[in-house]
Amino acid sequence: MNHAPTQLHRDFIAAGGILLIAAFVTDCIYDRTALWQWANFSSWLITAGLIVTLLAVILLLIDFATGRAGRLNAGNFILVGVTALLSLVNAFVHSRDAWTSVVPQGILLSAVSTLLLLIAGWRGWSLAMSRTAGERP
Amino acid sequence: MSTTSFRRIVALIPFVALAACGSNGGDPARQYGSDPYLPDPQEYLLPPMSIPKAIGWKVGEMPAAFPGLKVEALATGLEHPRTLYTLPNGDILVVESNSPGTEPFRPKDFIAGNVKARAGAGAKGANRISLLRTADGDGKPALRSVFIDHLHSPYGITLVGDTLYVANTDAILAFNYVPGMTQVTSPGIKLADLPAGPIDHHWTKSMAASADGSKLYVGVGSNSNITENGMAVEEGRAAIYEVDRLTGAKRIFASGTRNPTSLAFEPQTHQLFAVVNERDEIGPDLVPDYLTSIREGGFYGWPYSYWGSHVDVRVHPQRPDLVAAAIKPDYGLSSHVAPLGLLFSEGQHLSPEFANGAFVGEHGSWDRSPLNGYQVIFVPFVNGRATGKPVTVVAGFLSEDKETVHGRPVGLALDQSGALLVADDVGNTVWRVSATQPGT
Numbered sequence: 001m002n003h004a005p006t007q008l009h010r011d012f013i014a015a016g017g018i019l020l021i022a023a024f025v026t027d028c029i030y031d032r033t034a035l036w037q038w039a040n041f042s043s044w045l046i047t048a049g050l051i052v053t054l055l056a057v058i059l060l061l062i063d064f065a066t067g068r069a070g071r072l073n074a075g076n077f078i079l080v081g082v083t084a085l086l087s088l089v090n091a092f093v094h095s096r097d098a099w100t101s102v103v104p105q106g107i108l109l110s111a112v113s114t115l116l117l118l119i120a121g122w123r124g125w126s127l128a129m130s131r132t133a134g135e136r137p
Numbered sequence: 138m139s140t141t142s143f144r145r146i147v148a149l150i151p152f153v154a155l156a157a158c159g160s161n162g163g164d165p166a167r168q169y170g171s172d173p174y175l176p177d178p179q180e181y182l183l184p185p186m187s188i189p190k191a192i193g194w195k196v197g198e199m200p201a202a203f204p205g206l207k208v209e210a211l212a213t214g215l216e217h218p219r220t221l222y223t224l225p226n227g228d229i230l231v232v233e234s235n236s237p238g239t240e241p242f243r244p245k246d247f248i249a250g251n252v253k254a255r256a257g258a259g260a261k262g263a264n265r266i267s268l269l270r271t272a273d274g275d276g277k278p279a280l281r282s283v284f285i286d287h288l289h290s291p292y293g294i295t296l297v298g299d300t301l302y303v304a305n306t307d308a309i310l311a312f313n314y315v316p317g318m319t320q321v322t323s324p325g326i327k328l329a330d331l332p333a334g335p336i337d338h339h340w341t342k343s344m345a346a347s348a349d350g351s352k353l354y355v356g357v358g359s360n361s362n363i364t365e366n367g368m369a370v371e372e373g374r375a376a377i378y379e380v381d382r383l384t385g386a387k388r389i390f391a392s393g394t395r396n397p398t399s400l401a402f403e404p405q406t407h408q409l410f411a412v413v414n415e416r417d418e419i420g421p422d423l424v425p426d427y428l429t430s431i432r433e434g435g436f437y438g439w440p441y442s443y444w445g446s447h448v449d450v451r452v453h454p455q456r457p458d459l460v461a462a463a464i465k466p467d468y469g470l471s472s473h474v475a476p477l478g479l480l481f482s483e484g485q486h487l488s489p490e491f492a493n494g495a496f497v498g499e500h501g502s503w504d505r506s507p508l509n510g511y512q513v514i515f516v517p518f519v520n521g522r523a524t525g526k527p528v529t530v531v532a533g534f535l536s537e538d539k540e541t542v543h544g545r546p547v548g549l550a551l552d553q554s555g556a557l558l559v560a561d562d563v564g565n566t567v568w569r570v571s572a573t574q575p576g577t
Contacts (some may be wrong), residue, residue, distance in 0.1 A: 034453050036367035040243055047244045092182035095245040097365035097418060099453035100180055 005068045010126040012056035013080060017117040017125065019049035020087055024110035030102050039102050042110070043094040046087055053084050060127055069128030077127045079120040083113045162421030162505050165471035169527055173469035175444055178419035185421065187506040189535060189542040191257025194564045198543060201533035202570050206487055208531065211271075211558065211569040212278055216263035218560040218567060219341070219477075221550035222294045226316050229269040229552060230284060230294060231560065231567055235262030236340045237290045237306055237333075242366065256503060257542070257563040264288045266303065268319055269567070271552070282319040285312065293344025293355060293400075297382060304342035304355055307333035309380060328353075329385040332373045336360050339374075339414075341477075345400040346382070348407045353380040354390060354431075356397030356411060363416050363451045364440045375439045377411060377431055393437035393463060399479035399548070401495070403430075406521035412476035412497055413466070415443060419451075421505040426476050427466035428497060428516060428523055438463035468523035473502035474510030478549040478560070482515065486555030487530075487572050494518040496530060498546040498559060511535045513546050513559055513570075531559060531570055 023045035030038035063069035090109040094101050160179075167174035202208045212231065220232035235258075241247050253259050265286045272279040285303065293304030301314040303325065310325030331342050339358025346353050359375035360366055377397055379390040396414035403410055409431045415424035416439070424443040436459060438445065440452045445465035448455065470476055478498025482491045494517040499510035513531035516523050534544045544564030552558055556571035 036365060039365075043243045043245070089182065091244070095183075095243070096180065096451070097361070097363045098451040100451045101365070103453070105180075 005131065007063050007069050007126055007128060007130075009056045009059035009063050009069075009128075010124075012052055012059055013127060014121065014125040016049045016052035016056055017080070017083070017121060019045050019052060020083065020110075021114045021117055023049065023090075024107070024114040027102050027107040027110045031107055034099065036098070039094070039098075042102065042106070043091070046091045046094055046110075050084065050087055050091060053080070053087075056127075063128060067131065069126075070131040071129045073123075073127050073129055076120050076123050076125070079116045079123070080127060083116045083120070086113050086116075160421070162472065162507060162509065165474070165509050166526070168422065168425045168469045168471035170469055170525075171465075171467060171523075173425045173444070173471070174422070175425075175447060176420060176422050178423055178449075181418060184418045184504050185506055186252055186504055187508060188252055188256040188503050189508065189540055190255060191563045192541045192543060193257075194543045194566065199533070200531050200544065200559075200561075200568060203488070203528070203530045205573055206530070206570050207573050209569050209571075211567045212267075212269050212281060213564075213566045215267065215565045215567065216265075217260050217562045218547070218565065219262070219562055220292055220294055220548035221558050221560050221567065222296070223550050223552055223558075224296060224314075224316075227271065227553035228319075229271075229550065229558065229567070231267045231269060232291050232294055232303075232548070233263035233265055233267060234288070234291050235260060235562075237337055239336055239338060252503070257545070260562075262290065264290065266291065266294065270319070280319065284319065285321045285325075290340050292341040295344055295346045295353065297346050297350040297353075302328065302344065302346070302353060302382075304331065304344040306337060306340045306342055307331055309342075309344070309353065309355065309385075327385075328382070329380050329387050331355060331378075332357050336366055336370055338362075338366065339396045341396075341398055343397060343399045343411075345402060345409070348402060351382055353382055354378065354400050354409055355380060355387075356394070356400050358396035358398070358414075359439060362418060363449060365451075371440070377409075390433055391431045391435040391437065393435075393439045393441075393459070394431075395439040397431075398477045399498075400431075401479045401481055403495075403518070403521050404481050404483040408521060410479065410481075410495070412470070412479045413437070414475055414477075415472070416440075416449065417473070417504050419449070420472075422472050425469035425472050426474050427470055428468045428476070428479070428495065429464075429466035430522075432464065435464045436462050437466065444469075468516060470497065470499070470514075470516075470527070471509060473505040475500035475502060476510075477547045478513075480549040480551065480557075484551050484555055485557060487557060487570065490528070491515050491530070495523070496549050496557060497527075498549050500545045500547055500562075501534070501542070508535065508539055511542065511545060513549065513557070530557070531568070534561070534564075 026041040268284040270280040290306035343356035501511035544561035
């Protein structure tokens with residue numbers, strides 16, 4: 001029995017997820033210190049997290065197209081999809097000026113995203129099942 | 138399977154977009170005067186940017202003026218003219234300038250930069266002062282020369298005796314002036330440093346001299362919209378400075394004025410007045426920009442509060458002691474009009490209607506729908522105080538459909554004949570507004 005081929009998108013989902021989780025950390029520090037640069041870090045981390053997640057989605061399509069991935073992992077797809085939507089809203093919240101770009105709505109969205117991403121990470125990040133031997137792409 | 142999920146995601150986008158849209162602004166007239174209507178602040182997902190495309194003026198096109206007045210182009214083809222100043226011999230100085238440029242800090246700053254460029258605000262200023270000389274005061278320039286070159290984002294300009302003061306964004310320079318000269322050859326001598334970098338978000342340094350010429354007053358804008366660049370960079374900003382003309386010693390005369398873009402002395406009372414650009418992104422009708430007398434030691438609210446003690450929750454930590462001390466401005470001009478020019482009307486020969494009061498050049502809004510400003514107004518004064526409703530003096534900078542903008546008014550001056558001059562930094566023109574019937 002062959003090893004399942006590497007799914008290209010998985011590490012990018014993980015990388016994007018970690019960037020978004022890091023934004024929750026910087027949000028927390030801003031909440032404690034009110035030092036503006038932490039809010040800027042959050043803004044960049046969320047933007048970067050969304051861009052990497054978008055790349056991951058493109059790679060997911062390649063994974064499907066090239067038969068590297070099996071069926072969609074619906075649970076993880078929903079977790080990551082909801083997080084991406086919340087983070088998109090969060091990017092706009094973080095584009096506000098000063099305190100209310102983070103507190104309270106921004107940090108709340110970051111916290112919920114972090115919770116969803118931790119679950120997705122615990123479930124292995126991948127948005128698709130591994131192909132089992134003999135399954136048709 | 139993935140397509141269905143994708144469709145779900147796409148279907149959600151309109152809701153996100155919808156949540157981002159703010160309501161439209163109401164009648165600006167509700168916000169004129171001493172007691173403007175102040176709605177509750179809003180928080181946005183997307184600030185409601187609404188900027189007409191800058192197209193300039195075709196040959197023969199020009200702004201429209203108040204009945205009985207006519208408009209003509211005094212000079213065209215300038216590079217971002219901002220401030221105007223008439224010398225005692227009638228020569229007109231045009232400060233051609235723009236922001237020294239700021240580094241983007243956040244993803245938002247890249248987008249804001251593109252929007253500004255579309256509106257014509259991204260044009261590079263010439264960093265110079267040009268001189269216009271009219272032959273017989275008829276408004277046709279007979280001579281145009283580069284008066285002072287290689288300045289650093291200049292804005293304020295004033296002559297005291299034989300010294301011409303120019304406020305660069307980072308310092309006041311003093312130039313020796315001889316009546317009739319068309320070019321300054323001697324280098325400027327620095328009188329005083331002014332708060333500039335890092336960032337230099339609001340870069341203009343407006344300036345006026347006291348009646349006796351002993352003091353210069355300089356308006357310094359904040360380094361952010363509402364402290365989003367941190368409090369450290371706001372040290373000494375959003376303030377009006379008093380600079381001793383002989384020693385260059387300076388002190389903060391008044392503070393809490395977010396962006397005091399033009400200063401002038403009321404001619405009867407010799408009271409200092411300023412037009413101030415207030416904060417953005419809490420609604421189309423917040424916060425009204427204003428015209429106010431400036432009290433020595435006065436605090437006008439920024440950043441902690443607006444229009445007196447209305448707290449701005451975006452600022453953290455707050456300062457209730459300063460909020461309690463915040464002075465209510467004298468006169469609301471309505472929200473986001475961006476007043477950049479202030480000129481008391483003494484000496485004008487346009488109309489008896491403008492005998493006592495101030496002209497205000499409104500550059501026009503960028504985060505309000507419908508658009509507001511893009512005109513020159515007149516605010517009547519009684520006994521040294523702004524009173525009553527403003528009158529539109531020059532309009533037509535916007536196209537009828539408000540989709541495109543020909544020009545944006547900035548600095549104002551009166552020429553020797555009492556005609557009103559208006560700098561237009563999108564049309565790159567100086568407009569001369571005069572009475573159709575001379576001598577009225």
